[in-house]
Amino acid sequence: MRTLSFLILLLVITGCDFKNKSADTHTIAPIEGSKNQYITTKEYTGVIFAPDTSANADEGSVQFMPTAEDIENAERIFKMCLKTSKIDKDGVIVDSTRIQAPSGYFRQYLGYKNKNGEKVILLNCFIKSAVSKDETWKKEIIAFKDGGNNYFSVHINLATNDCFNFFVNGGA
Structure with missing residues (x-):
């Protein structure tokens, strides 16, 4: 009987711990004066841009509002590309040695559907x-000139689990 009580207690404690871990994966908050959303996790912080944001995607593409799940998938794929030093379709290496620790960057996420949907x-x-300090980065896509590895961008295809157009700024 004592063993059964111990097992029940262990299951209750483990179950509660599991719920807390899975429920705290991300936090999403609206951004005042914008349709964009602020997303935070233990690993990254960024802004999910609404479809009406003007930015360059691929020609013939249609913007969409990424979900938290889309962002989690994109981050997973990006990590995978960094670990494998993947060479994209343009022959550019997605290389972790060219950037600083990914957790040190703020992110902006812009979703679009390519010509293949x-x-x-x-x-x-x-x-x-x-x-x-004015936090315009939460409402506008930021483009830096120069700055070296303080800035980079990459496109992540959620359907093919692929990274492409990896770009790290040049030095001043």
């Missing part, structure tokens, strides 16, 4: 210390 996330990253 596949969901693609444009992941635009810039070092947290480069952000101005």
